[in-house]
Amino acid sequence: MNLHEYQGKEILSSFGVRIQRGIVAQNAHEAVAAAKQLTTETGTSWYVIKAQVHAGGRGKGGGVKLAKNLKEVESIAEDIIGMNLITPQTSAEGKKVHQVLVAEDVYYPGDNEPDEFYMSVLLNRTSGRNMIMYSTEGGMDIETVAEETPHLIFTEEIDPSVGILPFQARRVAFNLGLSGMAFKEMVKFVMALYTAYVKSDASLFEINPVLKTSDDKIMAVDAKVTLDDNALYRHKNYVDMRDIREENPIEVEAKEVGLNYVDLDGNVGCMVNGAGLAMATMDLIKQAGGEPANFLDVGGTADAKRVETAFRIILKDPNVKAILINIFGGIVRCDRVAQGVVDAYKNMGDAIKIPIIVRLQGTNADIAKELIDNSGLDVQSAVLFQEAADKVQAVLA
Ligand code: GDP
Ligand code: MN
Helix, strand or coil: CCCCCCHHHHHHCCCCCCCCCCECCHHHHHHHHHHHHHHHHCCCCCEEEEEEECCCCCCCCCCEEEECCCCHHHHHHHCCCCCCCCCCCCCCCCCCCCEEEEEEECCCCCCCCCCEEEEEEEECCCCCCCEEEEECCCCCCCHHHHHHHHHHHHEECCCCCCCHHHHHHHHHHHHCCCHHHHHHHHHHHHHHHHHHHHHHHHHEEEEEEECCCCCCCCCECCEEEEECHHHHHHHHHHHHCCCCCCCCCHHHHHHCCCCEEEECCCCCCEEEECHHHHHHHHHHHHHHCCCEEEECCCCCCCHHHHHHHHHHHHHHCCCCEEEEEEEEEECCCCCHHHHHHHHHHHCCCCCCCCEEEEEEECCCCHHHHHHHCCCCCCEEEEHHHHHHHHHHHHHHH
16 A cells, blocks of 8 residues: 555654654645644744655656745645646656645755755565665655666665664665764664564655755655555554545455456456466466456456456456456356356346457366357357467457
């Protein structure tokens, strides 16, 4: 689950990571009230208004703006809320902005080269350890830094069973070229950041930029946080942070009916049981010259009801030109699945206007094939994997 910047900062702050203070606002009126409150709490008189969407690069797209008084807070908030924000990380259509974060201005006026660092915490799957990735080149796109100046990116690996050791945090501060008070602040920042990552069961914390203020404080100015969905049951207070307006609507619907669905860009819809077979089926479609339109694992109980639900979800994607059903009847019998397919097809009236190819293997596969072939419907059956691929290729041609 991805979070908004303001939610990520809330989590960071709760673990003692210093953050740029801010208050979220749903409209210009709330933005002005938020600014006033920030002035009371922090003494700031300048503010940054930041679009809250699940995408980075907001600054470049015009979604982060400096306001020097309350009038500007109001007009900038008015402009940003409701806008369609296009950034290097959104699709070409952009993302609609529903809310802004009104934050204290933490940059020193007139400082053209503030000390901005990059820092992220994530899992290194190869070594099986957590990793802090950091760089002196903050505030810019880390992919560009990795490409052009890879020697300016450092990593610190942490054994999850031991946790972060103080010398590791000191090494980070040293490599970032800090000394004195800023050095001590960075050590505290890194220790707290790592603790927050572990305790919140996150899979990614990315802070870009981490700022060294003019009075040598270290703070998170931005926060991209991804939480591990499988651990959410341990964090009831984070569950409400889900903002489904930011998620793919078909995926949200699939989740509600208990289907494992991931939307993709291609034209062949897939309905498969088991994640491994689903992956293999996607490979097969690609080999046959198609592109999978989705990943869909219908699970073990592929009865008529479930097959129909899966059909409806797949057909919501207007790019789908054919559907390949690939099901292995191990526990569930193939004839029952075939009956499910036929019943679902009939139930849906004329909702299905594209060719369907069905491959059923396993228990009672022969009876299943007969059922499909004698159904009188526009459904083709296949026995072998390759045969299914050829039929997909034929209908796409
Ligand atoms: P992103 O573009 O989506 O990564 O959003 P960020 O939160 O990183 O903000 C973009 C840029 O806005 C930062 O790199 C900063 O240069 C700038 N920015 C953020 N906060 C402040 C602030 O308090 N004052 C000023 N002057 N600039 C800020
Ligand atoms: Mn950023």
